Amino acid sequence: MVCNGCENRVQNALKTIEGIENVVANHMSGTVTITSKSEVTISTMKEKIEDIGFKVKED
Numbered sequence: 001m002v003c004n005g006c007e008n009r010v011q012n013a014l015k016t017i018e019g020i021e022n023v024v025a026n027h028m029s030g031t032v033t034i035t036s037k038s039e040v041t042i043s044t045m046k047e048k049i050e051d052i053g054f055k056v057k058e059d
Contacts, residue, residue, distance in 0.1 A: 001054065008025075010049060011023040019036045020035070020036045
């Protein structure tokens with residue numbers, strides 16, 4: 001992510017996953033913070049992010 005537009009794309013994509021309540025993406029730190037009301041797998045979120053053209057780095 002390099003801009004606010006990138007943040008919005010990631011946030012909007014992840015919000016389409018059932019169970020996710022809130023998403024905050026930060027292009028400055030390169031992080032995404034997610035709040036969910038049910039269990040959501042990392043692979044599901046990773047796939048959604050990669051589908052819109054971004055790479056995921058897991059720590």
